[in-house]
Amino acid sequence: MLDFITIGFLATLVGAAWRLATPLIFTSIGEVISERAGVLNIGLEGTMLMGAFCGFAATFASGSILLGLGSGIVAGMAFGLIFAFFTITVKANQIVVGAAINLLGMGLTAFLFRTYYVSTGRGVDIAPPIAIPYLSDIPFLGEALFRQNMIVYSTILVTLLAAVLLYRTSFGLTLRAVGDHPKAVDVAGRSVAAYRYGAVLIGTGLAGLGGAFLTLGHSNQFVEGITSGRGFIALAVVVFARWSPTGAFFVSLMFGLFYALQLQLQAQPMLNIPYQVFQALPYVMTVIALVMVGGKNASPRKLGIAYDGR
Amino acid sequence: MTDDKPMNSPYLLQMKEIYKSFGPVTVSAGVTLEVKPGEIHALLGENGAGKSVLMSILCGILKPDSGSIHYKGAPLNIGSPREAIRHGIGMVHQHFMLVPNLTVAENYVLGQGTPLRLINDMKAVHQRITALSDRYGLDVRPDAVIEDLSVGEQQRVEILKVLFHGTDLLILDEPTAVLTPQETDRLLDLMRDLVADGKTVIFISHKLDEVMRVSDQISVMRDFKVVHTTAVTDTNPRELARLMVGRDVLMELPRGSANPGQVVLSVDGLSCRNDLGLPALKGVSFSVKAGEIVGIAGVSGNGQTELSLAISGLLPIDAGKVSLEGKDITGLSPAEINQLSFAHVPEDRHKMGVLLPFTLAENAILHRYNQSPFAKKGLLQRGVTASFARDLIKRFRVKTPDEEEFLANLSGGNQQKLVVARELARDPNFILVSQLTRGIDIGAIEFILQEMLKQRDAGRAILLISTELEELFTVCDRILVMFHGEILGEVPADRSRLEEVGLMMAGQRSAPAAAMEPALT
Ligand SMILES: Nc1ncnc2c1ncn2[C@@H]1O[C@H](COP(=O)(O)OP(=O)(O)OP(=O)(O)O)[C@@H](O)[C@H]1O
Ligand SMILES: [Mg+2]
Numbered sequence: 001m002l003d004f005i006t007i008g009f010l011a012t013l014v015g016a017a018w019r020l021a022t023p024l025i026f027t028s029i030g031e032v033i034s035e036r037a038g039v040l041n042i043g044l045e046g047t048m049l050m051g052a053f054c055g056f057a058a059t060f061a062s063g064s065i066l067l068g069l070g071s072g073i074v075a076g077m078a079f080g081l082i083f084a085f086f087t088i089t090v091k092a093n094q095i096v097v098g099a100a101i102n103l104l105g106m107g108l109t110a111f112l113f114r115t116y117y118v119s120t121g122r123g124v125d126i127a128p129p130i131a132i133p134y135l136s137d138i139p140f141l142g143e144a145l146f147r148q149n150m151i152v153y154s155t156i157l158v159t160l161l162a163a164v165l166l167y168r169t170s171f172g173l174t175l176r177a178v179g180d181h182p183k184a185v186d187v188a189g190r191s192v193a194a195y196r197y198g199a200v201l202i203g204t205g206l207a208g209l210g211g212a213f214l215t216l217g218h219s220n221q222f223v224e225g226i227t228s229g230r231g232f233i234a235l236a237v238v239v240f241a242r243w244s245p246t247g248a249f250f251v252s253l254m255f256g257l258f259y260a261l262q263l264q265l266q267a268q269p270m271l272n273i274p275y276q277v278f279q280a281l282p283y284v285m286t287v288i289a290l291v292m293v294g295g296k297n298a299s300p301r302k303l304g305i306a307y308d309g310r
Numbered sequence: 311m312t313d314d315k316p317m318n319s320p321y322l323l324q325m326k327e328i329y330k331s332f333g334p335v336t337v338s339a340g341v342t343l344e345v346k347p348g349e350i351h352a353l354l355g356e357n358g359a360g361k362s363v364l365m366s367i368l369c370g371i372l373k374p375d376s377g378s379i380h381y382k383g384a385p386l387n388i389g390s391p392r393e394a395i396r397h398g399i400g401m402v403h404q405h406f407m408l409v410p411n412l413t414v415a416e417n418y419v420l421g422q423g424t425p426l427r428l429i430n431d432m433k434a435v436h437q438r439i440t441a442l443s444d445r446y447g448l449d450v451r452p453d454a455v456i457e458d459l460s461v462g463e464q465q466r467v468e469i470l471k472v473l474f475h476g477t478d479l480l481i482l483d484e485p486t487a488v489l490t491p492q493e494t495d496r497l498l499d500l501m502r503d504l505v506a507d508g509k510t511v512i513f514i515s516h517k518l519d520e521v522m523r524v525s526d527q528i529s530v531m532r533d534f535k536v537v538h539t540t541a542v543t544d545t546n547p548r549e550l551a552r553l554m555v556g557r558d559v560l561m562e563l564p565r566g567s568a569n570p571g572q573v574v575l576s577v578d579g580l581s582c583r584n585d586l587g588l589p590a591l592k593g594v595s596f597s598v599k600a601g602e603i604v605g606i607a608g609v610s611g612n613g614q615t616e617l618s619l620a621i622s623g624l625l626p627i628d629a630g631k632v633s634l635e636g637k638d639i640t641g642l643s644p645a646e647i648n649q650l651s652f653a654h655v656p657e658d659r660h661k662m663g664v665l666l667p668f669t670l671a672e673n674a675i676l677h678r679y680n681q682s683p684f685a686k687k688g689l690l691q692r693g694v695t696a697s698f699a700r701d702l703i704k705r706f707r708v709k710t711p712d713e714e715e716f717l718a719n720l721s722g723g724n725q726q727k728l729v730v731a732r733e734l735a736r737d738p739n740f741i742l743v744s745q746l747t748r749g750i751d752i753g754a755i756e757f758i759l760q761e762m763l764k765q766r767d768a769g770r771a772i773l774l775i776s777t778e779l780e781e782l783f784t785v786c787d788r789i790l791v792m793f794h795g796e797i798l799g800e801v802p803a804d805r806s807r808l809e810e811v812g813l814m815m816a817g818q819r820s821a822p823a824a825a826m827e828p829a830l831t
Contacts, residue, residue: 164428168428168429168430169425169426169427169428169429170419170422170423170424170425170426170427170429171425171426173412173416173419173420173429174420174421174425176409176411176412177409177412177417177420180409180410180411180412181407181408181409181410183407184407184408184409184417184420185409185420185421186371186391187369187371187391187401187403187407188391188395188407188420188421188422189370189390189391189392189393189394189395189421190392190421301410301411
């Protein structure tokens with residue numbers, strides 16, 4: 001019964017896992033940076049939707065994928081600015097503002113999409129796969145891993161940049177301190193608010209990029225609710241990755257694998273299991289992951305708490 | 311900026327007519343403080359007199375409502391920490407400003423340098439820290455992570471941090487509160503060395519002997535103002551105490567001899583490991599009887615922290631036994647121990663003693679919020695709680711506008727007073743206290759130590775862990791000395807034995823006097 005598990009099946013699975021993990025990688029790494037500065041942004045789902053929609057709209061109008069990706073980032077940051085203003089400047093509760101951002105993202109994208117695009121029915125040309133010379137010639141594995149589009153490849157770059165930023169720069173050091181002991185940063189003469197704004201903008205910019213990938217690198221269309229909970233899964237990824245960018249990369253890959261497995265298993269007619277079971281897999285894993293990590297806590301000490309130094 | 315520059319002002323620092331209030335609460339009422347270059351200027355005052363607030367204003371952390379600051383003959387841009395740091399004003403805060411999950415070196419470079427440049431010269435930073443640490447004998451390891459360090463070690467890290475930043479004007483806000491006598495001696499020497507290097511020091515302390523020994527000028531604050539400034543040669547501790555408290559303070563407490571009864575706490579062969587998994591206690595045995603105060607002396611970091619944690623159920627015990635009033639309490643949870651006749655004044659009040667964002671009243675019932683009379687049928691009894699808190703505030707003279715004030719807004723010493731008040735109010739048979747008088751002013755120390763003696767005479771058993779020999783010799787009946795996780799010896803609390811305790815704290819095993827004599831002759 002399990003004879004559908006061939007080398008070809010596995011290779012496709014791995015390749016698909018990376019592709020499906022890509023939006024999670026961007027978004028969760030962004031959230032790692034935000035949470036390390038003490039800001040818990042649960043508004044990722046809405047932010048990703050904005051990125052997905054604006055990326056799609058910009059590419060639809062201009063035909064340029066780069067412009068679309070840029071618009072996705074800017075749209076994410078615009079939402080980030082709203083979030084930051086209310087949570088950092090006004091010091092409103094981060095969870096409440098995050099929830100509002102989600103509702104805003106869902107409502108606004110649905111409204112704009114229905115108003116302007118739903119009748120066109122046309123999609124955009126998604127980013128083309130680029131075969132990496134030599135590597136892509138490796139049988140099976142090369143085929144699966146090294147014929148991705150540039151957005152997928154760039155996840156590695158983003159992960160490395162985030163790790164360097166967080167652990168090897170003065171900015172990153174201060175950022176981590178802001179999430180743990182903001183007063184110490186204040187006393188050292190740096191603005192806690194400025195660092196938190198910075199962290200939120202980086203975080204939401206990446207969430208916007210993660211969303212834009214969905215419409216420009218994965219499917220070629222915007223659909224209402226296209227993110228289907230990835231913004232929330234990214235939050236779980238951050239916890240499971242213990243607030244580390246490289247951790248977020250690998251945990252996202254693991255979730256990507258679940259998505260891929262789910263898709264591939266659905267396509268196996270001889271498995272007599274309702275497809276909903278597979279669809280639930282990533283979400284079930286999220287819950288399991290959170291429970292497993294629950295006990296030991298590595299979270300930034302001031303996560304979710306506004307700083308009122310002066 | 312240069313027009314009102316007093317050309318040849320003899321002062322390095324002039325703070326004039328500083329006013330500051332938090333809402334209706336005034337915390338600086340027209341303070342004027344003048345400091346000459348190259349002096350050690352002590353700032354004294356009761357808990358809550360406004361010393362820390364004034365220094366925070368100087369460092370730019372708090373913005374005053376009015377007033378001016380002149381530094382090196384020019385007006386200082388008020389309310390900017392960067393500006394203060396740039397001018398070489400550095401402060402060791404009473405409550406640590408160290409990021410717990412970063413290393414010592416990372417804490418030192420925090421906020422310095424261009425944000426987006428790569429940090430790749432950490433090696434040089436480590437070397438500089440080690441060199442400074444060696445030079446001043448502070449024993450700071452640059453790669454240690456702050457959260458693994460004891461309170462005393464963190465204090466040394468804080469002091470070295472200011473030196474690392476190359477400060478001209480050092481503000482030390484109660485730096486000696488957690489240091490041992492030897493460490494304190496070294497710090498006072500260090501302050502002298504720094505002055506010889508051309509630096510100026512503002513030194514806040516509640517310990518008059520230190521102040522008399524080291525300072526040149528002394529300013530006394532009372533009710534949010536500087537009420538008196540004098541040269542150290544023109545004053546004496548008695549006068550200073552009177553200026554601070556407004557009445558005469560007893561320096562030596564009268565007390566009767568102890569009348570020990572049954573064993574209340576017994577610790578037998580206790581061993582456990584610290585956070586890093588290293589042995590911290592190695593078979594410690596002792597007992598505390600009803601009606602006596604037993605002191606544990608030792609340089610911080612020799613297992614005292616672990617001892618208090620293990621007894622109160624907060625640290626797993628590897629071997630040995632702890633019993634309270636004949637009942638084995640080894641391995642009980644803190645909640646279960648909490649139900650017993652057990653009070654605990656922890657060493658680090660912020661970590662374990664209080665909840666800073668909660669009000670004073672809420673903190674007052676922290677252990678008993680779910681018990682009658684503070685809760686009935688699951689509902690908190692606000693009225694009962696408030697009157698209970700007001701009673702504590704009154705009895706222990708906690709300085710606060712009212713019981714609804716947030717604990718975070720209390721001065722350090724007043725937070726500690728509340729913890730002590732709350733714990734004693736539980737009417738416990740056994741009291742475990744660590745660093746009891748940390749940060750408390752002399753008037754309050756007198757009061758709290760008297761309170762401890764009253765508890766002793768009422769038949770309570772008290773274990774007092776302290777790095778403060780003065781405090782131990784004032785109230786204890788016997789003193790045990792800890793070194794490297796072991797009890798090196800026991801000494802009756804007789805001031806003539808002070809030197810002996812000092813030697814044991816440094817690791818010298820006490821030899822019975824009789825056995826020593828022949829060897830000496
Ligand atoms: N943020 C704040 N909000 C309200 N009141 C405050 C705040 N910070 C300090 N205070 C009040 O200001 C007064 C002075 O506090 P400060 O910390 O300067 O005292 P201190 O002289 O340093 O005392 P200690 O010796 O106990 O450290 C206290 O009564 C305190 O309750
Ligand atoms: Mg103070």
